[in-house]
Amino acid sequence: MAEHAVELAGVTKKFGDDFTAVDGLDLVIEDGEFFSLLGPSGCGKTTTLRMIAGFEYPTSGSLKIHGKEMGLKPPNERPVNTVFQSYALFPHMTVSENIAFGLQMQKVDKNEIGERVKRVLDQVQLSKRADAKPKQLSGGMQQRVALARALVNEPQVLLLDEPLGALDLKLRQTMQVELKELQNRVGITFVYVTHDQEEALTMSDRIGVMSDGKLLQVGKSEDIYEHPNSRFVADFIGDINLIPVSVVAQDRVKLAGGQEFPVATGALSSGEATLTLRPERLSLYDLDEPIPDGYNRLKVRISRRVYYGDVYYYGVEGGTGELVEVKEENRPSVELYELDEEAYLAWHPDAASLVVE
Amino acid sequence: MAEHAVELAGVTKKFGDDFTAVDGLDLVIEDGEFFSLLGPSGCGKTTTLRMIAGFEYPTSGSLKIHGKEMGLKPPNERPVNTVFQSYALFPHMTVSENIAFGLQMQKVDKNEIGERVKRVLDQVQLSKRADAKPKQLSGGMQQRVALARALVNEPQVLLLDEPLGALDLKLRQTMQVELKELQNRVGITFVYVTHDQEEALTMSDRIGVMSDGKLLQVGKSEDIYEHPNSRFVADFIGDINLIPVSVVAQDRVKLAGGQEFPVATGALSSGEATLTLRPERLSLYDLDEPIPDGYNRLKVRISRRVYYGDVYYYGVEGGTGELVEVKEENRPSVELYELDEEAYLAWHPDAASLVVE
Amino acid sequence: GDSGSENPTTVAGGAPPPADGGEACAPDTVDGDLNFYNWSEYIDPELISAFETEYGVDVVEDFYDSNEAMLAQLQAGAVYDLIVPSDYMVGIMIEEGLLTPLQADALPNWGNLDEQFVDPAYDPTGEYSVAYQWGTTGLGVNLSVVGEDFEPSWSLVFDPELTSGFEGGVSLLNDPRETMGAALKYLGYSLNSTSEAELQEAADVIAAAKVNVTAFDSDQYDENLVNGETAVGHGYSGNFFTAFADTDDPDNWAYVIPEEGGTIWIDNMVIPVVSEHPCTAHAFINFLLDAENGAALTNYNYYASPNAAAEPFILEEVLTDETIYPSDELMEKLEIIADTGEFEIQYNDFYQLARS
Amino acid sequence: MAKKEAQAANVATAELEAAAERANSRRGFRISLPAYVYLIIFFVIPLLLVFVYSFASRSSTGLTVLEGWNLESYKRLFTPIVGQILLRSLFLALTTTMICLVVCYPFAYYIATRGVSFRNVLLVMVMIPFWSNFLVRTYSWKFILGSDGLVSQVSQFFGGGEVRLLFTNTAVLIGMVYGFMPFMVLPLYAALERMDWSLVDAARDLYANGWTAFRKVTFPLSMPGVVAGSILVFIPSIGAYVTPAILGGATTTLIGDYIVSQFLTARNWPFGSALSISIMVLMLGATLIYFRSGARNV
Amino acid sequence: MSENRAPRGPIDRLLAANAWLVYLFFYLPIGLLIVFSFNENENVSIWTGFSFKWYEAMLQDDRILGALRNSLIVAFVSTIVATVLGTMLALALERYRFRGRGTLDGIAYMPVIIPDVTMGVMLLIFFFQAIGLMDSWFGIGFNTGLGTITLAHIAFNISFVAIVVRARLAQFDSSLEEAAADLYASRWQTFRQITLPLIAPGVAGGALLALTLSLDDVVVTQFVSGPGSTTLPVYVFGLVRRGVTPLINAVSTVMLVASMVLVGISLGLQRTRSGGGDDLEEDVLASSGATVRQ
Ligand SMILES: Nc1ncnc2c1ncn2[C@@H]1O[C@H](COP(=O)(O)OP(=O)(O)OP(=O)(O)O)[C@@H](O)[C@H]1O
Ligand SMILES: Nc1ncnc2c1ncn2[C@@H]1O[C@H](COP(=O)(O)OP(=O)(O)OP(=O)(O)O)[C@@H](O)[C@H]1O
Ligand SMILES: [Mg+2]
Numbered sequence A, B: 001m002a003e004h005a006v007e008l009a010g011v012t013k014k015f016g017d018d019f020t021a022v023d024g025l026d027l028v029i030e031d032g033e034f035f036s037l038l039g040p041s042g043c044g045k046t047t048t049l050r051m052i053a054g055f056e057y058p059t060s061g062s063l064k065i066h067g068k069e070m071g072l073k074p075p076n077e078r079p080v081n082t083v084f085q086s087y088a089l090f091p092h093m094t095v096s097e098n099i100a101f102g103l104q105m106q107k108v109d110k111n112e113i114g115e116r117v118k119r120v121l122d123q124v125q126l127s128k129r130a131d132a133k134p135k136q137l138s139g140g141m142q143q144r145v146a147l148a149r150a151l152v153n154e155p156q157v158l159l160l161d162e163p164l165g166a167l168d169l170k171l172r173q174t175m176q177v178e179l180k181e182l183q184n185r186v187g188i189t190f191v192y193v194t195h196d197q198e199e200a201l202t203m204s205d206r207i208g209v210m211s212d213g214k215l216l217q218v219g220k221s222e223d224i225y226e227h228p229n230s231r232f233v234a235d236f237i238g239d240i241n242l243i244p245v246s247v248v249a250q251d252r253v254k255l256a257g258g259q260e261f262p263v264a265t266g267a268l269s270s271g272e273a274t275l276t277l278r279p280e281r282l283s284l285y286d287l288d289e290p291i292p293d294g295y296n297r298l299k300v301r302i303s304r305r306v307y308y309g310d311v312y313y314y315g316v317e318g319g320t321g322e323l324v325e326v327k328e329e330n331r332p333s334v335e336l337y338e339l340d341e342e343a344y345l346a347w348h349p350d351a352a353s354l355v356v357e
Numbered sequence C: 001g002d003s004g005s006e007n008p009t010t011v012a013g014g015a016p017p018p019a020d021g022g023e024a025c026a027p028d029t030v031d032g033d034l035n036f037y038n039w040s041e042y043i044d045p046e047l048i049s050a051f052e053t054e055y056g057v058d059v060v061e062d063f064y065d066s067n068e069a070m071l072a073q074l075q076a077g078a079v080y081d082l083i084v085p086s087d088y089m090v091g092i093m094i095e096e097g098l099l100t101p102l103q104a105d106a107l108p109n110w111g112n113l114d115e116q117f118v119d120p121a122y123d124p125t126g127e128y129s130v131a132y133q134w135g136t137t138g139l140g141v142n143l144s145v146v147g148e149d150f151e152p153s154w155s156l157v158f159d160p161e162l163t164s165g166f167e168g169g170v171s172l173l174n175d176p177r178e179t180m181g182a183a184l185k186y187l188g189y190s191l192n193s194t195s196e197a198e199l200q201e202a203a204d205v206i207a208a209a210k211v212n213v214t215a216f217d218s219d220q221y222d223e224n225l226v227n228g229e230t231a232v233g234h235g236y237s238g239n240f241f242t243a244f245a246d247t248d249d250p251d252n253w254a255y256v257i258p259e260e261g262g263t264i265w266i267d268n269m270v271i272p273v274v275s276e277h278p279c280t281a282h283a284f285i286n287f288l289l290d291a292e293n294g295a296a297l298t299n300y301n302y303y304a305s306p307n308a309a310a311e312p313f314i315l316e317e318v319l320t321d322e323t324i325y326p327s328d329e330l331m332e333k334l335e336i337i338a339d340t341g342e343f344e345i346q347y348n349d350f351y352q353l354a355r356s
Numbered sequence D: 001m002a003k004k005e006a007q008a009a010n011v012a013t014a015e016l017e018a019a020a021e022r023a024n025s026r027r028g029f030r031i032s033l034p035a036y037v038y039l040i041i042f043f044v045i046p047l048l049l050v051f052v053y054s055f056a057s058r059s060s061t062g063l064t065v066l067e068g069w070n071l072e073s074y075k076r077l078f079t080p081i082v083g084q085i086l087l088r089s090l091f092l093a094l095t096t097t098m099i100c101l102v103v104c105y106p107f108a109y110y111i112a113t114r115g116v117s118f119r120n121v122l123l124v125m126v127m128i129p130f131w132s133n134f135l136v137r138t139y140s141w142k143f144i145l146g147s148d149g150l151v152s153q154v155s156q157f158f159g160g161g162e163v164r165l166l167f168t169n170t171a172v173l174i175g176m177v178y179g180f181m182p183f184m185v186l187p188l189y190a191a192l193e194r195m196d197w198s199l200v201d202a203a204r205d206l207y208a209n210g211w212t213a214f215r216k217v218t219f220p221l222s223m224p225g226v227v228a229g230s231i232l233v234f235i236p237s238i239g240a241y242v243t244p245a246i247l248g249g250a251t252t253t254l255i256g257d258y259i260v261s262q263f264l265t266a267r268n269w270p271f272g273s274a275l276s277i278s279i280m281v282l283m284l285g286a287t288l289i290y291f292r293s294g295a296r297n298v
Numbered sequence E: 001m002s003e004n005r006a007p008r009g010p011i012d013r014l015l016a017a018n019a020w021l022v023y024l025f026f027y028l029p030i031g032l033l034i035v036f037s038f039n040e041n042e043n044v045s046i047w048t049g050f051s052f053k054w055y056e057a058m059l060q061d062d063r064i065l066g067a068l069r070n071s072l073i074v075a076f077v078s079t080i081v082a083t084v085l086g087t088m089l090a091l092a093l094e095r096y097r098f099r100g101r102g103t104l105d106g107i108a109y110m111p112v113i114i115p116d117v118t119m120g121v122m123l124l125i126f127f128f129q130a131i132g133l134m135d136s137w138f139g140i141g142f143n144t145g146l147g148t149i150t151l152a153h154i155a156f157n158i159s160f161v162a163i164v165v166r167a168r169l170a171q172f173d174s175s176l177e178e179a180a181a182d183l184y185a186s187r188w189q190t191f192r193q194i195t196l197p198l199i200a201p202g203v204a205g206g207a208l209l210a211l212t213l214s215l216d217d218v219v220v221t222q223f224v225s226g227p228g229s230t231t232l233p234v235y236v237f238g239l240v241r242r243g244v245t246p247l248i249n250a251v252s253t254v255m256l257v258a259s260m261v262l263v264g265i266s267l268g269l270q271r272t273r274s275g276g277g278d279d280l281e282e283d284v285l286a287s288s289g290a291t292v293r294q
């Protein structure tokens, strides 16, 4: 359809008179997309979600869902369902009672409720535990019940507040895949809150990065990762080296150590700036090894090596003034650099982008 | 010194008559080493730690610390300190009172207490909050107080129970580095419990993998990662493809699809087994691209592609019967494979190891 | 529970046996402070302090509000030198051997006592008790409601037709013996009746009267009356008088002894065997038997004095008040409540039954 | 080598855990001992004595004879009057409990949903009145409900007639409810204060309107508080008799004063004891049920 | 979102209205009681003028002062003892498994649900027998009096204290005790430095409750009292039978104020002990027991 799924215009939320949890948010979420809100703890993600769901009302600004102004509509009159950061399962009801609740409230007829509950139970692989009480379930199971309870209503918009926060790595990864596939299948709009950047990158069509109640950057996962528009975003999303440089020309920067390098042509042509370099975009070459042309090179000394199973992280020192992290695949073919060994650090100019504070 | 820091021999802990939380544990931890206990939730890590600390007594078996049999010694008479999974800070004492507690109990004299508390406060960068109550601190700070409270006593052995469990990714990583460096500096024995395999791999000298109260494998991080001795360990530590094969010769296996491959010469010469392949040890090659010799190849179809910022994960299907995960560096030089495209999957025989159930 | 078998006969066995007479006490000698166990507000504090100054001892006062509670305490080992039980309770205490005989020589004023109180039914030998005060149980009437001219009869509380006219209704004592007794009298029976049939009738009377009974109350009947909560109240003479006196126009109320007769009760001073200061106790009894002091008692709480010698000192209006010192023919109709043994249970049950 | 040690150690430490538990158990016993002993001497033995007395017989003078043991007292429990009285008391207790519940639930809810500091003030305010003397509290009700009491005067002031509530069942109920309210308020408060309000959010999110959300989530979850409060009000109000006497005029017998009259009027201690014992058993029963349903609901 | 949020709009206003009505209900009689303690007329129900004379009368009446003295002695002694024993009892029941724990658990709750009269009578019987035995076996003669009253009050106070403290202990995170032990604290040190400070609000609550119960008890006291041991409530009880005068209001107003001061103190005390505001609950919850024994 033409209209947007969710539309926030200048939405601000104050707690008390002084404390602003969400600050003039302008945000449009398209129908059927998987949108993630990303940001450190306390930045206002949950509050934003709660306003969309109708548990809090904006101090100012307008909030539309599928084109309709929500105003003071209570939660039960909004075409929206929420998966709560802390599941919020009804402890006194069984799993299936929990899931059936929403449908009963909507006066769906008995048989249909039965069927739909059954179906969604299969989807989340909990048919066996249908009669268990939430307490008797493991964290992962509870999370899936919370999900099922929301999904069964087939809302136009589904709000998820760190739904995977509580799960351990393995379970988390499986659930991520399941969620993503589910969203593709039913094609409803997901608004997904998390503080795990990796999770956001993996699952989202688009990501909004928040900090202190403000929206810093909105864009496709790749864009945000490859081209952060601020030091904060760059630093928050994945490991990155932030190297202070001075700009000498539109396409050239100078390190503290004095070496100059070309960079992708940028906005500014002088002044101080920060060069952002992803560890995985850097590679180490033996001094005698040929380096692909067009690559920038810098002689460095290996000062740290950390083993991460599938990769090694090297900390190298060169003219940059501070430790630079380099990530190297761990393959038998590649032989390792020892501490204090010297090597060339090389990267392609496209890999580096400039941000200003 | 000659004697071991901690020595468990046939230690078993039963709760009630039927439930065995820890099952005949034989474990030796050397003086000054960083030893991690790794395992899924509920496998008995905390219980083991609690027995070393003296909060629980083994149902059977012997427990020595620095050569001395611990028997019924209460916790306060053991040369051990613990950082609790849930900090367990004294809410009615300030940060510095919390840290000073242990020293006061040992009747260390006032001035010295003052100095040592000051020193450790600097170490964990909390000097400014010395007079705050735990309630007023963020999760990360509380964690550091718990650490300082244990460290200030300079115990011979320090037990840490998921000390970083509560922190978010970024803070977690910083703390990991700090902890590791600290341990190098003071050189006391760390027994570290976690269920995060990456954490264990990064920080430990040696790792013990537990499951259902049993110790499955003990060894250096690399060994455990590269040469898991069981399907469980392989699967628990990092992503891995587990491919059912039938062994045709000491050094050859056959896939479900019928293709045969050489493998590193193993123990068995026939029967069913599981071939373990790390995604990052696999690479994809265009059909017309040359493949390094000695490498095994398998024609596959791309059926999933997930973006992880620094890498792409491909799910490919071939003769193996099930989806195989391949991890490819994300570099501008490399061009991406599209869904349903065909390609060669290649790996070096050393990269594959055989495990049997 | 085996400790019970220690004294197989009765609970009273707990107290040591009377040290036959105990050591003799000379008149007006004291042997320590007096532990005085009395009904609350039953003696003029002035008298107490007078005694204290005269004999240089302290009087420790404790108070009880029912004979039974007092008895229970005594059995539980409470040690007092002087107690003021009512008539029937004296009988019980004697029978249980809780009382020590009084020493006549230590009580020179004993002679002041009106001879009709000298050896009462409940203390045949008259050696255990000295009457303290006596009074009657009757009806307090709110004249402005009931009117000036009315039959002084129990029908004022028991006759539903009559009482239905009284705004606020009537109140009866919350006490089986008194109220059942009143009903028995109303029916013309003895208030010590031991005939189930008669009790049954009495119970029926009370039950029938209940429609206009606003309260069964032994504590507040006088206040309820003067506050206009009730029109007629069943209670003890003295309480009514004090209550009336406190109001703005005492003439608005009257106390009557029903013509069918009612209860006369006598409270007595006794010395328990466990007493540690019998001589002080004797001294105190003798002190109260003194003419002026006896009068002071009555002038304080408007109960009749058994003390003949005291009469000259008693306030005129008290002395002449028929309701305090009833006429002789009325006296004929008054009865003392006697202990009826097992029958006490019946009284209680019938009463509770009637009330329910 | 390590193996052999282990074997040896096994033998050595097989009883470790057991030993530890024994030590622990001894410690616990020692700590509880003073109170334990005290309660046995000054509560259990007296209780047993009462139990013994309930089988004794009454002497003609109304004293308890510790011989001729019999079951008379227990037989008498089954006479109609006892049942009648008990039923009446139960009914009064029940009504009191009901009223308390209805009034206190919204009250507790209100307190529980205020800010922490304000909440505490409100709570103390609930308690303060009960620091005064019980009798005097009750008497001042008399002056409120009496024929020229506050209520009456107010109604007259507004042109209404004189209202006398004193000595009516209304008065009794007012008095009882007044006396027992805190026991309803506090447990309810405790339950509601621990309430996880995100569950109500969830219910609303799932299309429940305010009332339904309350009916389906808030109330069921506050059930432990409801049960606790009800028992705490119900049990003592079964035995209550002073309030009914003062404000109701004792125009009916309640189990409380029936027991008292056995001890203090009829001087029939065996029966009084039997009554007490059976009432206690009854109340214990109620408490057990409470603990159960409490456990179930929590 | 654990912090409470009030429902919005009219419902909230209704709730508020209800709440304030309830408070009116609570304070009407108390207000009246206090007002009339300043009434110079003999009769409580009619206001004739302001005066302190009843307070003066109270101060002159040494029966009242004596009774007050007795009440305070009994209250404080029984509170202290009951608080110590009750706290230990709670600790044992909550923290340890030992033989006889089940029974003890049962016994601990009984004094709460037993009717006053029964409690009074059974203690009366008990003391009577005890005195008999003491006398006949050891020739030790002792009487009912303040002593027996105190013993009786302790008997029912222990349970109330134990219940309150236990509620507190239940929420207590025992890993704190382990942490202390791990930091070389002996059992006693752990108790003194960690456990006690943290359960202090509960203990204070229990003590408060005990104090109030003991200050308000008539029935049990009456049964077990002896010479010179009339307590204030008992005396008031007697006075009431003779007619309620403002004197009684004055006395009970004084008791009211005294208790309020006590609460104030204990609350302030616990504020300083541990910042948690909700600690108050237990206290208040506890003090509610004050009325249970009517
Ligand atoms: N009801 C409230 N009253 C006062 N402050 C609040 C309230 N709710 C949230 N806040 C504050 O608003 C800020 C944003 O809270 P919010 O829950 O949205 O953070 P978040 O982004 O969800 O953090 P997390 O990732 O930890 O969930 C926080 O500083 C929080 O303290
Ligand atoms: N006191 C106890 N009584 C009964 N069972 C217990 C007790 N303590 C632990 N267990 C059980 O023992 C097993 C191991 O518990 P433990 O705490 O050691 O797991 P863990 O490895 O620490 O898990 P996690 O990673 O979640 O902390 C669990 O199944 C737990 O349920
Ligand atoms: Mg949040």
Ligand SMILES: [Mg+2]
Pocket: B045, B046, B047, B085, B161
């Ligand atoms: Mg654990």
